[in-house]
Amino acid sequence: MHPNAHPQIGVGVVVERRVPVPHSAPTIDELAANPVVLAALDAAWADSQPADPGARHEEGGWVYFDPVTGTTEVRRAATGDQAILDLSDPPELAGYFVVATFHTHPNPAAEGWDTGPSRADTDSAFDLGVPCIIRAEDGIHTTGPVARRGDLTGNPGFPD
Numbered sequence: 001m002h003p004n005a006h007p008q009i010g011v012g013v014v015v016e017r018r019v020p021v022p023h024s025a026p027t028i029d030e031l032a033a034n035p036v037v038l039a040a041l042d043a044a045w046a047d048s049q050p051a052d053p054g055a056r057h058e059e060g061g062w063v064y065f066d067p068v069t070g071t072t073e074v075r076r077a078a079t080g081d082q083a084i085l086d087l088s089d090p091p092e093l094a095g096y097f098v099v100a101t102f103h104t105h106p107n108p109a110a111e112g113w114d115t116g117p118s119r120a121d122t123d124s125a126f127d128l129g130v131p132c133i134i135r136a137e138d139g140i141h142t143t144g145p146v147a148r149r150g151d152l153t154g155n156p157g158f159p160d
Helices: 029-034 035-047 119-128
Strands: 061-063 073-074 097-105 132-136 139-143
Touching: 029 035, 029 097, 029 132, 035 061, 035 073, 035 097, 035 132, 097 119, 097 139, 119 132, 119 139
Parallel strands: 097 132
Antiparallel strands: 061 073, 061 097, 132 139
16 A cells, blocks of 8 residues: 555545535526426415405415525415415525515406505515515516525524
8 A cells, every 4th residue: 555545545536525505595586487486476376366356365475495405495374365464474494595475466456456566565575685576467576675685694584
């Protein structure tokens, strides 16, 4: 055996350890085009019963991102009322950070409702520190203080 060789590593064998490179949070535009998020928006839209004036209500939840694997997950919140949904307390998902909220606006413009982000939606996004994605009869709308959550360290819920 060569005098400088390690007994565990053969001569000429290179051992490489790869450290995962952290991903940055996806932008709101990337999230609004993500198949996982789009499927969650479609399911929430159907569940919000937009065609039934007496039963329509907001549905939604949280978008999570794992900075090591680059995967996206969603979790749904409890059912809301006609024009309100509480998204203030996301469940913790190990290894993931909340990067956005999402919800529906099932009330139609023909009845005088605004399909885009309300002032309360924008204020909520600013307060929570992550962008908001809204599904309405005329498509997807976004609002918030930033194009993406900036920090994927610390609190995995909403940024401090």
